[in-house]
Amino acid sequence: MSSDTYAPPLAPAYPPGGRSIFEADARYQVRRGVARLMAVLVGLAALGAVAVLWIILGYVIWRGLPAINWPFFTQRPLPYGEPGGGVGPAIAGSLVLLGVASTIGVPIGLGAGIYLSEFGRGRFADAVRFCGDLVAGLPSIVVGVFIWALLVRHVIGHFSGLAGAAALAIIMVPIIVRTVEAMLRLVPHTLREAALALGVPQWRVVLSVVLPSARAGIITGVVLALARAGGETAPLLLTTLGNMFFNWNLSQPTAALPIQIYNYAVAPYDDWHTKAWGASLVLIAVIGILSVLTRLATRGKKLA
Amino acid sequence: MTIEATDARRMGPLIPALAVPAAAWKERAASDAAIGGHAMRVESLSAWYGNHLAVHDITLDIKPRAVTAIIGPSGCGKSTLVRCLNRMHEVTPGAPRVSGRVLLDRHDIYAPGVDPVQVRRHVGMVFQKPNPFPSMSIYDNVVAGLKLTKAPSKAVLDETVERCLRQAALWDEVKDKLKQSGVSLSGGQQQRLCIARALAMAPRVLLMDEPCSALDPIATYKIEALITELKREYTIAIVTHNMQQASRVSDFTAFLLAADDRIGRLVEYGETAELFTAPKDERTEAYITGRFG
Numbered sequence: 373m374s375s376d377t378y379a380p381p382l383a384p385a386y387p388p389g390g391r392s393i394f395e396a397d398a399r400y401q402v403r404r405g406v407a408r409l410m411a412v413l414v415g416l417a418a419l420g421a422v423a424v425l426w427i428i429l430g431y432v433i434w435r436g437l438p439a440i441n442w443p444f445f446t447q448r449p450l451p452y453g454e455p456g457g458g459v460g461p462a463i464a465g466s467l468v469l470l471g472v473a474s475t476i477g478v479p480i481g482l483g484a485g486i487y488l489s490e491f492g493r494g495r496f497a498d499a500v501r502f503c504g505d506l507v508a509g510l511p512s513i514v515v516g517v518f519i520w521a522l523l524v525r526h527v528i529g530h531f532s533g534l535a536g537a538a539a540l541a542i543i544m545v546p547i548i549v550r551t552v553e554a555m556l557r558l559v560p561h562t563l564r565e566a567a568l569a570l571g572v573p574q575w576r577v578v579l580s581v582v583l584p585s586a587r588a589g590i591i592t593g594v595v596l597a598l599a600r601a602g603g604e605t606a607p608l609l610l611t612t613l614g615n616m617f618f619n620w621n622l623s624q625p626t627a628a629l630p631i632q633i634y635n636y637a638v639a640p641y642d643d644w645h646t647k648a649w650g651a652s653l654v655l656i657a658v659i660g661i662l663s664v665l666t667r668l669a670t671r672g673k674k675l676a
Numbered sequence: 677m678t679i680e681a682t683d684a685r686r687m688g689p690l691i692p693a694l695a696v697p698a699a700a701w702k703e704r705a706a707s708d709a710a711i712g713g714h715a716m717r718v719e720s721l722s723a724w725y726g727n728h729l730a731v732h733d734i735t736l737d738i739k740p741r742a743v744t745a746i747i748g749p750s751g752c753g754k755s756t757l758v759r760c761l762n763r764m765h766e767v768t769p770g771a772p773r774v775s776g777r778v779l780l781d782r783h784d785i786y787a788p789g790v791d792p793v794q795v796r797r798h799v800g801m802v803f804q805k806p807n808p809f810p811s812m813s814i815y816d817n818v819v820a821g822l823k824l825t826k827a828p829s830k831a832v833l834d835e836t837v838e839r840c841l842r843q844a845a846l847w848d849e850v851k852d853k854l855k856q857s858g859v860s861l862s863g864g865q866q867q868r869l870c871i872a873r874a875l876a877m878a879p880r881v882l883l884m885d886e887p888c889s890a891l892d893p894i895a896t897y898k899i900e901a902l903i904t905e906l907k908r909e910y911t912i913a914i915v916t917h918n919m920q921q922a923s924r925v926s927d928f929t930a931f932l933l934a935a936d937d938r939i940g941r942l943v944e945y946g947e948t949a950e951l952f953t954a955p956k957d958e959r960t961e962a963y964i965t966g967r968f969g
């Protein structure tokens with residue numbers, strides 16, 4: 373070593389006559405054992421959660437795949453005995469119902485979520501929040517019965533796609549309200565301040581600064597709501613009833629995948645049971661594709 | 677604005693020495709009167725959070741085209757005071773309330789019928805933590821205020837972006853990546869971006885609340901140099917807990933202190949050179965010599 377470099381003398385690894393301050397104490401093995409046990413337990417829980425998902429998915433694919441062919445997507449269901457028959461009207465109906473339900477539910481849910489996060493103070497906001505949680509906890513069959521009593525029996529007078537979409541919208545709204553409020557609250561207050569200090573009016577701050585910053589979270593909320601609504605059966609049985617034919621008139625009964633699955637499944641024919649599994653597979657795929665599409669539409673946007 | 681007066685000042689050192697002869701300031705004050713510029717006057721201002729009186733009975737002048745520093749120990753109400761000057765106090769959580777007057781060019785910003793949104797367009801603010809909009813590009817950050825309050829043409833926007841980024845001494849560093857996100861910049865660059873964003877609104881007064889406290893020494897130096905540049909055109913009030921910084925960048929200094937009652941009061945206000953070399957109040961002397969705070 374040259375004389376002009378300086379290296380500090382190392383302290384002895386063990387102080388003379390003593391033990392290292394880092395030396396393991398008596399409880400070290402116990403602590404390590406507990407840590408390992410915890411890691412294994414939570415790992416098992418995670419495995420269990422994922423396994424259930426894959427088992428269900430695998431089983432649906434195994435049972436449903438034999439039913440899948442091109443006519444299955446395009447044909448209407450046929451009476452028993454006639455070969456073929458598919459879920460065409462049900463796919464179309466589900467997409468239309470979800471579209472109409474979103475058109476009603478997303479603006480209301482988004483608006484209420486924005487109100488609660490940005491403007492809501494005091495009793496009225498608490499009441500809105502409380503009612504939102506109540507509706508979120510409402511069994512979907514109750515929503516169906518309500519719409520049946522209100523729209524099917526009185527306002528419209530018969531089963532219709534519109535009544536079904538209304539029921540689905542009621543199911544979607546509280547999910548969207550909750551996620552939107554939570555996501556907007558995550559946007560730092562400093563961003564709102566930055567915009568306000570530029571002389572931007574508050575409504576513009578919310579629209580142009582807060583909402584874009586929470587965009588990803590808001591989309592997640594909408595996707596969750598779509599997935600939940602897309603799989604609802606009970607309220608649709610009481611509102612849209614289902615339809616064997618293609619129908620684009622919302623004032624008439626409309627087919628939907630969950631209803632079609634139900635109708636195929638309760639029939640006493642093996643062939644129809646396979647079709648029920650096939651339709652389940654289609655429903656899972658439709659919801660999966662909707663989620664991916666909404667996420668693709670929001671990709672490439674940097675978000676805080 | 678007379679070009680001679682501006683040029684005369686441009687020749688001064690970038691960061692003025694601590695002790696500037698009082699005569700120089702008299703001269704400056706005279707030229708200020710000739711140039712004009714926007715002045716602010718705070719009169720008997722008190723601000724509360726609920727029942728807690730945070731600052732009490734503050735009266736001081738913020739002189740045109742000069743830097744006024746607001747110093748004092750943490751919690752003495754510096755931020756509260758400065759946020760009263762563009763009516764941001766009232767959007768703070770915690771039941772805020774204000775009394776007194778704040779005159780901007782002789783107009784009381786707290787007069788009945790005054791729209792706080794309009795006040796904030798004339799009194800810009802830079803915050804302690806750089807806060808560029810994460811969902812916007814560098815370009816959009818600079819003109820965010822313009823775009824969200826009026827609908828200027830593309831040409832105006834382009835011109836504003838370049839002019840303000842140059843004023844904020846950031847143009848050369850970002851001119852090739854204007855479309856990138858504002859949060860991709862370093863902390864010091866982000867803070868200069870926030871300054872450019874405030875300048876784009878052409879404010880009459882620029883408020884800065886500890887703009888360097890989250891920055892490293894080199895970024896701090898750049899911001900201080902920038903402040904010294906900007907005061908040729910802007911009226912600036914800067915909150916700082918750093919006394920060296922106050923003595924380096926400011927022409928006037930206000931010293932705030934909260935006694936045991938936690939109520940912030942103005943202890944001393946005067947020309948920076950005088951306040952730091954010959955403080956009149958013994959509490960000021962104790963503070964600037966580091967004996968408390």
Ligand SMILES: Nc1ncnc2c1ncn2[C@@H]1O[C@H](COP(=O)(O)OP(=O)(O)O)[C@@H](O)[C@H]1O
Nearest residue numbers: 725730749750751752753754755756768769770
């Ligand atoms: N949002 C708020 N709600 C209630 N009290 C506050 C709030 N902000 C600041 N205060 C109180 O007001 C006083 C002054 O705070 P502040 O202006 O932030 O001081 P400084 O900027 O000088 O550190 C402090 O006592 C602080 O606790």
Ligand SMILES: [Mg+2]
Nearest residue numbers: 754755756886
């Ligand atoms: Mg502060």
